Amino acid sequence: MKNQWDKDVQNDRIVGYLPNLNNIEVNRIMKLMEQDSPGKFIIYTLSKYKDILLNLGFSLESKLSGFFHGDEALIFTKYHQKDRLLSKTAKENKEVLSIVKGDTKEPCEMTHGFQIELVKDVELEELARLFQTVFPIYPTNIFDPDYLQKVKDSEEYMFMVAKDDNGIIGAASAMNTGYQSAEITDCAVHPDYRGKNLLNAIVMAIEKELVKKRIYHSFSLTRAKSVGMNMTVKRLNYRYEGTLINNCIISTGFEDMNIWTKKLKG
Structure with a gap:
């Protein structure tokens, strides 16, 4: 290796x-x-x-x-x-984990009427606009369509999107680590479409594509103070393995990130 x-x-x-x-x-x-x-x-x-x-x-x-x-x-x-x-949100992090670990619900099925598929080259500008809408600040340059094209062409990243008649309204990506594992990242849903379980469907579609590529271990770094994202991956049977303190800049500045892992079924 x-x-x-x-x-x-x-x-x-x-x-x-x-x-x-x-x-x-x-x-x-x-x-x-x-x-x-x-x-x-x-x-x-x-x-x-x-x-x-x-x-x-x-x-x-x-x-x-x-x-x-x-x-x-x-x-x-x-x-x-x-x-x-020093974590700025240590108490909040613990409260979020307590809520998430106490949850017993299974992933809900997505509301019908949406299409889940790999992003096309001609859609990268639209994808960048979604990221700009959802994230005020982000640790990688996903607001730039040229950057999205570059990483997509390198096959380091795979972008999955949810669409309806209005275009792209949700997305996530898988970053290939080069070690037969992949990070589920860049999770974004347009504010007008939240609560429809889009991310569940997008991540499950990504997992199927990873297995096709013989990648059987996936993980996600989620904002430690976000109940929603931690709940999403927990319900998809990801397992919490620790917290990285002030790991990267998202939204309000440096934030703690929780690690969740999953072994995919081939």
Whole structure:
């Protein structure tokens, strides 16, 4: 398995996906900590490398089942800024999880009259407008149709949309990690169409496409203070595995993100 790095300037973080934590990568980590001092340093790796990262001053923040070709990823973090380490919504996060975990409902069927399908190239400008309507700020450049075209063409992302006679009114994507796992992300429903269980249908359609591509592990990072999104993935049988503190910029600034995972049936 290959190692990957992402220097995410917009979210003031460096992320390393390191299934092979060798001496070269350990030296790289030490240099990056000295040179860049990002607000948050994140390493995804295997459990056998736990002691190496603890000795480098990292802390185990969460885990993610199935991330590395079916093997669990441990997520280690190190903060260079004290305020980035402290959750602004810790109490609210716990209340949301309590509500969500106490829910016993199954996913509701979507109201009829909507079409769920993979987005077409000619629809990317319309998709960007939906994202602009739903999100005031976002950690990736999904407001730009050219960016959407670029990631779609790379096959790194797969965009699924819900449509009616008015056009695209809901969407979500799957980001291929390169490790036979995928992140369900970019979940958006137009305000006029909420409460119709569109996201349930969109995510289930994405899962079917992932299985066709022989990807059997999916996960979602949901805003920790959002009852709606956490409830959506919980009802779709995703399992909560931890919270990433001040992980990325969404809506009001840096926010905590909950990790939910699922093993897909082939």
